[in-house]
Amino acid sequence: MSPAPPKHLDPAVSYASDESLFLMQIYEPPMGYHFLKRPYELIPLGVESFPTITYLNAEGESVEPDSADVAFSRYHLSVREDARYQPHPAFVTDAEGDALYLFTDPEQGREYGQIGDFPLTDSRPVRANDYVYAIKRLADPFNGSPMLGFMAQYIVGMKDFSNTLQLVPRNGWVNLDQYPMAGLEVIDEYNYTITIEGRYPQFTYWLAMHFFSPIAPEVDRFFRNPGFADRNLTLDWWPVGSGPFMMVKNDPNSEIVLERNPNFREDYYPEEGAPGDAEAGLLADAGKRLPMIDRAVFRLEKEVLSLWTKFLQGYYDRSGEVHGNTTGVFDQAFVVGPDGVELSDDLEDHGITVSPDVKPGIYYYGFNMRDPVLGGYTEEKRKLRRALQIAFDTEEYLNIFYKGNGIPAQMPIPPGIPGFVEGPEGINPHVYDWVDGEPRRKSIEHARQLLVEAGYPNGRDVRTGEPLKIFIDVQSQAISNTSMNWIDRAFARIGVQVEYRPADWNRTREKLLTGNTQIYSHGWLADYPDPENFLFLLYGPESPLICNCDGANNSNYEREEYDQLFRSMRVLPPGPERLDIVSRMVDMLRDDAVWLFAYYPKDIYLNNSWVHNTKRHGISKNTLKYLRIDEELREQKREEWNQPVTWPLFAAAILLLALILPGVIAYRRRLTATARQ
Template identity: 75%
Template sequence: MSPAPPKHLDPAVSYASDENVFLSQIYESPMGYHFLKRPYELIPLGVKDRPVVTFLDEQGNEVAEEGDVAFSRYTLKVRPDARYQPHPSLAVDDSGDPLYLFDSASEGARFRSIPDFPQTGDRAVHANDYVYGIKRLADPELGSPMLGFMAQYIVGMKEFTAQLAQVPRDQWLNLDEYPMEGLKVVDEHTLTLTIYGRYPQFIYWLAMRFFSPIPPEVDRFYHNPGFIDRNLTLDWWPVGSGPFMMEKNDPNSEIVLVRNPNFREDYFPSEGGPGDLEAGNLVDAGKRLPLVDRAVFRLEKEVLPLWTKFLQGYYDRSGENHGNTNNVFDQAFTVGPDGVEMSGDVADHGINMDPDVKPGIYYYGFNMRDPVVGGYTEEKRKLRRALQIAFNVEEYLAIFYKGNGINAPSPIPPGIPGHLEGEAGINPLTHEWIDGGAARRSIDEARQLLVEAGYPNGRDERTGEPLKIFIDVQSQAVSNTTMNWMDRAFGQIGVQVEYRPADWNRTREKLLTGNTQIYSHGWLADYPDPENFLFLLFSPESPLICKCDGANNSNFEHAEYDELFRQVRVSPRGPERDAMVARLVEIYREEAVWLFAYYPKDIYLSNPWVSNTKRHGISKATLKYINIDDEMRQLKRAEWNQPITWPLFAGAMLMIGLVLPGITAYRRRQNATAKNTGSQ
């Protein structure tokens, strides 16, 4: 079930996570993630082994990693058994020429969708397909959301983009004819990719769908005249070498994926993370993937019909997060001292609940350039800390998110190196460790911090004016009930609140210009490394510094933080890097940069015949691991959808009760008439 239709299915253009649900089943990027292991572990997917990294100096000579590194060259070996799905773009005649290339729109007018083409073809994945796919990221006509970021790293990408911008576009442009300095095809199964400097996290980017292989023939096929008018595009009909292929794309109704008959040999992992064996997550170890032949995604616009069909067994899995089931939350769940649990009726169905703390963070941040709450003096830190203590995140999550969130003592969420649990992980400036748990520091302590900050009882000691803070909120994201709760929270320390609601465009404009005091934002992991979260406070990411849509919306500037972050960005994993990450978290806490933060937690439900439902958090390429017990599914559907016959029997008895007296009276009259007639 899907809450909204996908807008883009071209891996160079798509950026939304719900689109990735489809793309990650159809395409295979060079790298991927182990399904079960935690912390998250990279594994080769489209390539045979992990890329070999060579470090080069300015002259292109090999140097040691600790040397004067100007470039890093990644050598990738494409696995020889990788093969594309059957597709008309790869169909050829006896001479090896493409079957479906047309000179005019009228020639191909009879083809309305991909299934209309009578013949298909396929071939092995080549190294050049990966090169071609990366070149598409740099094509300014496509407008890839990754272009700006990748051009900072991939050698020659900026120049390649500038060159293509000057090329006339009246027909298909063969990108093979335009070299990019940082890309090289060594042979049919080998390519190299060169980036500037040393950036160990780049290997994580190779696990993203943006780096999926794209055959030039596919790009050429979709540029046939008139095809775009009928949605015959890569953005509508993706072509990949992954475990599934698209059979039907009706985004306003349903999307159907079926097994790719050419998918390489791949098997369910035989080892997992802690607890996987006991949890039964290795039952299918060693089985050939994918485990199902077909997956149907239907668009359900209403929550209640969706939920009813799920309970009737007509959907295998529920709407995937607590937001999608929020309207039926009270029917589905109960909130107790141990958190969210399934209600009795749902539990009786044998439904499996998979709570999942996402590798992400949502937060309200201070604008460090604001004259009231910003600044780096001790008084300003104490003011921000008082506000942090007053905002009871635990209560806020319990009331408004029904417990589906965890207070975030650091910017690094669970599952990411640098996140610490238990007493070692609390923020000692806002919490204490008491009786084996984290307890928020008292309101009295918050009031004392306000006194030390120059605001006794919430009033400026110099002017006597009450302290008022301004929170920029998105109109559709915060309710009156939420704002009333915040009013009471800050009112405990005498602080007044004024809300400035606006739509997203206006809010974004305020962030870009630094015209906020307190704002809301969030970030979900692109890859499982602390750098992917700590960069949210890196000063060059401030919109006011980079003059761009930077991620440091707090405009936080701290020389030690910036220097440590630069070292973390280029350092390999190890104790030295861990110590630097810990210090970055400590600086974040000392400076009290965000008002509050929490790690989002989603709830996923599956009917009892569905197995291997463990959530991953980073990768969406998990459909191939899902298994279905179809015999149980049919039995449960029959059991849960028994025809209700008692109303028919009751209605029949009622009719009998109503009609029988009339029949009896009629017969009596008839008998009486017969007797009278006889006596005459």
Template identity: 35%
Template sequence: MQSVTLAAFRRLTALLWGLSLLGLGLGLVGCDNSPYPPGETGKSILYLALGDDPKTLDPSVAYDVASGEVVNLIYPAYLEYDHLKRNPLQLDLDLGATMPVYQTVPVQEMVDGKRVTRMGQLWTFHIRHDLRFQDDPCFPGGKGRPITAADFVFSFKRIADPGVNCPIVNYLDDKVVGMRDFENYQMQREKRGLPPDYSYPLPGLQLDPHDPYTFRILLDQPYPQLRYLMAMSFTTPIPHEAVEKYGKNFARHPVGCGTFMLKEYVPKDRIVLVVNPNRHPEYYPSEGDPGDRAAGLLADAGKQLPLVKEIRFSIIKEPLTAWNLFQQGYLDLSGVSQINFQQALSSPGQLSPEMRARGIRLFKTTGADVSYFIFNMDDPVYGGYTRRAKLLRHAIALAMNQQEFIDLLSVGLGKPAQFLIPPGLFGYDPNYKNPYQQHNLELAKKLLAEAGYPGGVDPKTGQRLVLYYDNSGVDAEGRLQTALVIKQIQKLGIEVVPRSWRFPIFQSRVDQGQFQFIYFGWVADYPDPENFLLLLYGPNRRPGPNAAGYNNPAYNALFTKMRAMEDGPERAEIIQQMRNIAVEDGPMIYGAHSESYGLVQPWLHNVKPNPIALDSPKYYAVDAGERLRLQREWNRPNLWPLVGFVVFLTVGSLPAVQVVRQRSRRHVRVRPPEES
């Protein structure tokens, strides 16, 4: 019995020793915590993160950032934004062979049964002759065919198809001759359960009968901003074969002609893009802004794109998970938010010692956007154009401290807005100070009294003013913002009543004008002041982008004139006049232009974020060998706990061995049976 116990103990001890030594051996060989297949990170692959699955990969529909970051690499446009040049942003050729030109022409249209002649524009586009779609089963033999001007026209007809639901159709359907008629025709077919018929005439889209690489667009009004739409994926050439073959699945089966093409899409996990062998030749720019060469941004000048062979997007909803992967070296880029601000930065604009020691670089970007608070200009108390109403709105604007919002909600990142136009766009004046955006509570109280509400009270009724603040801040950050709005405005003596809604309900109330005061924001579709000034253009009233319902004839007339002009002193003067009119009327309280920090791994090069373009990854270069070396260094296993366990097992087992041995050597005395 005792010998069996000793033998079992010895076997157990040997097993524990064996497992410990095995673990130690594996640790010495090295443990791999990489989320990717072994050795993959040593290849020419770019590792990026998406916060969610793209809503769609259909270029005629994709409008969210997650979709755009993928779509813009698969579907290029006639023009593209220069990777390096800023202030102003510059358009270059991509699929186009020549820069688009337009001429002023008379256009005849029927309006209310009468033929009307107005001055429009005829734009001419010549595309490259070497363009081909990627290989795909939708083509005969699976080989991508050459691209012609007809593929661009097909794309524009998809924009006008109500069944596609293109989000930028309103930029075109009131300008392209015949597009509204085309829309209505397709809508009637849809109601009858019939498929769309793109053979229906659309006179504003014209193919050249003598040149398959030329098309023209006829507008019934001047619209220089068309050039910017030709740099958006909405106007990319689309093969009708793919739309016909894949139907609704076209949104998950992109067929483009871009630098990359889709290799794999696993929802909620990853999207993998690989180099498209049918892509047209593209080269890294040879010129940039002052300082770009010193920053190493021209080291790859003249090299053929792309500079990586594959892009892997990991779909990571939790920001903390993405941050941990970046720290381990398994993501090449990271943003900076409240989640990682203290770890990444020692102070605003300064990397933490740990990040500097790792060779990580910091960049800062100012967004082409603006946030703002809106008064409902139809409201009987806070709306209208009387002196009383203007003073009331100005008083509230002066009581609000936009810098406090930036500090509390955006960790100090953001530039207080003085008007709609953000930095970097024509018409932005860095020296302008909006007289009603300079926080001044005493002046605010004075203007409130002049409006007839001393201390926030209406002396005629003795009732305190009430301001209903509708918002979509149903999460913790939104509630914090709402609390700050209440705190600042109630210092005037005005009672603020918040009404929080889920976003679809909030948007519906805004569209129907069921609000007094709301918070909103706008991100540029293209870098032209028209794209921001349209927010106060009367005909754009809700459910259009003019949510305030602001309608000043003088502003409207200047907007119509400004929209048709090229940048220059005269246009700048008109923009200034529009700004002065809007500021005095006070339909908005301007919030901030966003700013953000980003982190770049030491092995990633050529990163210069663009506030508009989403195709920057095709310019990025990766030193895969350096990445692999640093990943191993940053994820080196900590063997001390394992070594300590082995030592503990060795020392701790000695007394137990002695006890067992002593017990095994004992003699058991057997008492003889007693005699009866």
């Protein structure tokens, strides 16, 4: 079951989690993640081994990794020789070796409405140039990749390459192989290099994202055929990769079908995992060839309850996300027991298994640090924000609106990411105390005292006597009247009034870009498992008011010491020194009370009893190849759960007989009486 239809399936353009659900089954980027191990562990995927890194000075000469003269880092990658693309018409050639399906006008290709209409397909090995070509597509302004601005800060020559292509006439396909990029080099058929500015250890994580998956130039050329875009014959609709699956049907408002790529390389289920995986049966398939299913069907169900009914009938193998605000479904699926949320008796009888997922992400309300009332860095302003943090009871909020299906955040770094700390050392001491082995929110009386010290006794400005009113910008469709009423009451306990400023996303985004907010709502899911991916949300130069861009620092937080530590942390390799810097940065954010409240999202996925290897992976989406389905058990359960209900027919027949019988008896009596006369 797909949660939403994908809008983009071009790996250069897509930046949505729901789209990665498909892309990461079809493409293989250079790097990936171990399916079972936690903390998250990188592994080679489309390349033979981890990239080797050479450090260079400004003159391009090799220097030691710890040298102060490092100006560039050069990543050398070796492509797997057994990787092949899926069968596709783009690879078919004629007797002269030229592409067969290339047309000069729309009428020539009019008979082809979708990929299945092409009678011939072919394939070829993945080559180093395909990876280089894919990076050039990120830089092509014609594609509008969301990665261009960010990666141009790192990949040498990317900005100049993009500026060059900006001037190239667009009368059809532009062969990007004809335009060099300074930071890219194809050494031979299976080796290439990427050169980036300075040091950036996190770049290896980026190589595990679909943006860096190989794109064959002939595929790019194929989809530029005249008239193809009018029929959705585009790479954005029909992805072409070397991964375990290929797309054979794309009707995003109804059904998307993936089938096993017959050319997929040898790949095997891992033979080791995290502690407890063996006991959970997650190593039962160790060493088996992947993928273990031949076909996956994703359907878009418009009605949640209809989807839920079909799941219980066995017509879906897995549920989508089930969380506390999934109306009706959560209440049917779970009960609240002494140990928290538990499966209901009905689901226990079905043998359904649960795959909980604490996402490596965070949702939060943030303060605008430039706001004249709530912003600023004086001790009075900090105490004002801390009072509001205490009044917003996150635990109560999650219990009411998400059935407790979330974890109150003590820091901007979520569980599973280096730098996250549990226990008494990990709490925010300005908002919580550690009591009886768990964090306990400070009292409302403490919050009221902080308001007094901030100059707002009983919620009134001591200078003017005016009541303190705070303004919260919300997306119109992302908050309910019930939620707003709860927040009103939460702040009323300390005498603070609330006014909401609802707007659509475009208007809300405009306010964030111009700093025209006081309190705003936002969220972030990890692109890669590193604290940098969260701490950059409050890095000064990421403020939209500083960078004049769509920066991530919507709080406009500026503290030079924090920014200096961030720059140091960003280039350090993993280790104690880096974690110490992360800890100091987290302490600064707590001291300054930059966010009003935050929580780590927690979702639950349900699996019918015939589905195996369902462990969730918070970062990677290429987990479909590990699933195993017991088809015999599925058919058995479907038949058992969907027996025709015949008792109403028998009951109706008995009722009808009961209604008719007295009349029949009376009629027969009259006949008998007549005969006697």
